[in-house]
Amino acid sequence: MSTFLFPLFTNLSGRAVVVVGGGEVAWRKVQLLAKSQAVITVVSPELTPSLQQWVEQGKITWQARPYLSQDLAEVWLVIAASDDIALNARIAYDAEQRRIFANVVDDAELSSCQVPAIVDRAPITVAISSAGAAPMVARRIRARIESSLDHSLGALTELLQRYRSAIKLAFPQLKARRCFYDWLLDGPVANAIQAQQFTLAATLLESALQTPPAAPTGEVILVGAGPGDPGLLTQHALRALNQADVILVDRLVDPAILELARRDALQISVGKQVGEDHHATQRRIHQLMVEHAQQGQTVVRLKGGDAFIFGRGGEELEFLQAHNIPYKVIPGITAALACAAYSGIPLTHREYAQSVQLVTAHRKDDSPIENWEALRDPTQTVVVYMGLQQILQFITRLQAAGRSADTHCALIENGSRPEQRTLLSRLDTLAHHAKQYHFASPSLLIIGAVCKLAPELHWFGEQINTIDQAAPTFADTELAMLS
Incomplete structure (x- = not known):
């Protein structure tokens, strides 16, 4: 016993x-x-x-x-x-x-x-004991609780302690007082504490004591889901997924990440498909965020990679701000960092590259890239976020702009996922080999001398090395066949 x-x-x-x-x-x-x-x-x-x-x-x-x-x-x-x-x-x-x-x-x-195993959010302390029977079980439970409790909880508790008497005086009825504490723990006061805005938090609390808050206010949390591997999610992202009422999901978010979300959350796919009107899709995303937040719900806008790296995160915050919807941003690991790391390619290196530039062709109103001069520098790594067909068109234009045809590059398909493949090639042969090995989206391109390190430093997924293969000759029409 x-x-x-x-x-x-x-x-x-x-x-x-x-x-x-x-x-x-x-x-x-x-x-x-x-x-x-x-x-x-x-x-x-x-x-x-x-x-x-x-x-x-x-x-x-x-x-x-x-x-x-x-x-x-x-x-x-x-x-x-x-x-x-x-x-x-x-x-x-x-x-x-x-x-x-x-x-x-x-x-x-x-x-x-x-x-016991301890989760420290002083003055909140959570202790877990297995009575000495299985300390590893207690530690595993501790790790799960640790990831679910934001570090701001201690500061929030201290704030509520200072105002405890005033809250009791303002809300003598237990039911009303409980509702007020729910508002404090889930609303703008807690958000201000998380954002390290302690004066604002106290001001909001004092104002609410004078004029009790109306119906619960919803919020939107922009969450970067990373490139695919669920292990790359941050603790803040996991907490957000477990408190979400509604999750607006991008097309490229790995289903394994959604398995970590709150089970009863409403999941709405808002991914943009090739050939559809992306502006209309974005308008729908804006409307859904505002609609559900105004109903008092917590909305997680779940984006692949990072919301602020070619993710329209800034546009979405502007829309939320215009409609007075509270929001937070939780960064994610962008594809450039993850794909490079999982392929053994350092984006910067003292011998090969002193800077890195992130590029996409998905510009407002489909305007073209103008400053090709900046992309020619052989001491700079260029990372290209685009659909595969656009990537291959980009290669042709980059060579025409003066980047050497024998520049090393790496095309990474499904970066950080179990099915990741890395194609090592040169600018002048990449299109041919991408077609030969049936590469498809999502793919990301890394251009620069740092790719020379990939054969030696590679550690994840399949690698296809075509660097030493002769450049083929083929019709330009072959590019159009790639997707």
């Missing part, structure tokens, strides 16, 4: 605690105890350099000798962190005789108390 441990948070501020042991385990326990402002004494003939430094700084007291039973006189807690099993057992026995709680590291049977 498993042991039930009574959960208890102890106030050790100003109270004596003894840690027996001077190694790395003891150092970890001392760091944790220091957050509680306990008066810490370490008993050990020797110390790690980190513990020694804290002794010199006066943060802890050191008894430079072996443990003695009288070390437990007048203490509230002892932690046995030595690597001597017999010594740890003796410390546990001495603590039991004195009715002092003892934690013996990695020995649940000898311990009268456990140090």
